[in-house]
Amino acid sequence: MFRKSVDHPSSFFANFLRQCGGCAVIDGGLATELERHGADLNDPLWSAKCLISSPHLIRRVHLDYLEAGANIIISASYQATLQGFEAKGISREEGEALLEKSVKIACEARDIYYDRAMKGSLDISGDGVTPIHRPVLVAASVGSYGAYLADGSEYSGIYGENIGLETLKDFHRRRVQVLADSGADLIAFETIPNKLEAKAYAELLEEEDMNIPAWFSFACKDGTNVVSGDSIQDCASIADSCEQVVGVGINCTPPRYVHELIQSIRTVTTKPIVIYPNSGETYDANTKEWVPSTGVKDVDFVSYVAKWREAGASLIGGCCRTTPNTIRAISKAL
Numbered sequence: 093m094f095r096k097s098v099d100h101p102s103s104f105f106a107n108f109l110r111q112c113g114g115c116a117v118i119d120g121g122l123a124t125e126l127e128r129h130g131a132d133l134n135d136p137l138w139s140a141k142c143l144i145s146s147p148h149l150i151r152r153v154h155l156d157y158l159e160a161g162a163n164i165i166i167s168a169s170y171q172a173t174l175q176g177f178e179a180k181g182i183s184r185e186e187g188e189a190l191l192e193k194s195v196k197i198a199c200e201a202r203d204i205y206y207d208r209a210m211k212g213s214l215d216i217s218g219d220g221v222t223p224i225h226r227p228v229l230v231a232a233s234v235g236s237y238g239a240y241l242a243d244g245s246e247y248s249g250i251y252g253e254n255i256g257l258e259t260l261k262d263f264h265r266r267r268v269q270v271l272a273d274s275g276a277d278l279i280a281f282e283t284i285p286n287k288l289e290a291k292a293y294a295e296l297l298e299e300e301d302m303n304i305p306a307w308f309s310f311a312c313k314d315g316t317n318v319v320s321g322d323s324i325q326d327c328a329s330i331a332d333s334c335e336q337v338v339g340v341g342i343n344c345t346p347p348r349y350v351h352e353l354i355q356s357i358r359t360v361t362t363k364p365i366v367i368y369p370n371s372g373e374t375y376d377a378n379t380k381e382w383v384p385s386t387g388v389k390d391v392d393f394v395s396y397v398a399k400w401r402e403a404g405a406s407l408i409g410g411c412c413r414t415t416p417n418t419i420r421a422i423s424k425a426l
């Protein structure tokens with residue numbers, strides 16, 4: 093049993109990983125699945141638009157990932173920001189409620205999944221009837237400032253000279269506080285494109301005394317650098333020195349770079365390594381579509397998993413353009 097509020101963040105997470113057998117399965121692309129089910133995400137809010145228009149669909153996608161074997165589901169708050177909502181005429185209060193709603197939907201999916209699992213399998217052991225189910229955590233997604241810009245800046249990490257550390261901290265502060273108090277088990281700082289934003293998150297977690305574990309996950313452009321050109325070792329070191337950070341890794345990055353990236357990260361931290369790459373395709377922010385030419389198919393993607401595990405990854409899943417089939421295959425491979 094996890095005791096998030098009592099245990100040190102790292103022992104809470106170590107217990108969780110132990111219960112998962114040493115390696116946890118993360119879900120796959122959320123927006124990808126929302127689109128596959130017919131959602132139109134051509135909007136500045138991208139997947140966060142569904143918090144308003146189709147929360148039932150988000151719940152359904154979370155459930156599909158749980159049925160596929162995920163131990164961690166990530167909320168639909170990647171591009172949900174108070175500033176983005178305000179630009180749509182949504183008040184601060186309503187915006188905060190939408191952030192909370194993203195976590196509530198994921199928790200509801202977990203409850204439904206647990207209910208079904210409990211009906212399906214009971215362990216009649218010495219001390220009575222004990223339900224058996226996989227441990228499942230809900231991670232609240234925090235996308236970068238670049239995600240809010242809605243122009244694909246999370247894949248360049250270039251925010252310009254006007255955006256400094258304090259601006260980024262001010263931008264994220266209230267949103268992170270709301271998500272930290274939302275009932276989520278941890279915060280997934282995802283698709284981080286540069287060192288500056290990692291530093292902003294680390295300082296926010298420490299200065300605001302946020303009582304929630306977190307992982308930092310970077311978008312990378314090759315085997316040694318995050319998309320801005322900052323080195324992955326520098327970025328991972330920032331994550332390593334923050335006490336609330338229980339995992340460090342890579343997401344929304346082509347699978348072909350991941351092995352080398354894991355090796356680099358291992359040189360600077362002993363924290364669990366989180367890996368959830370995309371399909372290897374390229375995002376066109378103008379059309380908000382993925383260019384399929386260089387895509388790595390599910391079968392190729394999954395064939396890397398054992399090597400990533402061997403290299404030191406202990407949480408593995410998928411990001412954009414991966415599906416429940418990818419996650420089912422990863423779950424089997426592990």
Ligand SMILES: C[S+](C)CC[C@H](N)C(=O)O
Nearest residue numbers: 138239242243244375377
């Ligand atoms: C991770 S990217 C595919 C998210 C969408 C992007 N921020 C956009 O709005 O175009």
Ligand SMILES: N[C@@H](CCS)C(=O)O
Nearest residue numbers: 121122123170283344
């Ligand atoms: N959690 C987000 C990440 C986008 S890079 C999603 O899966 O849509």
Ligand SMILES: [Zn+2]
Nearest residue numbers: 344370411412
């Ligand atoms: Zn992604």
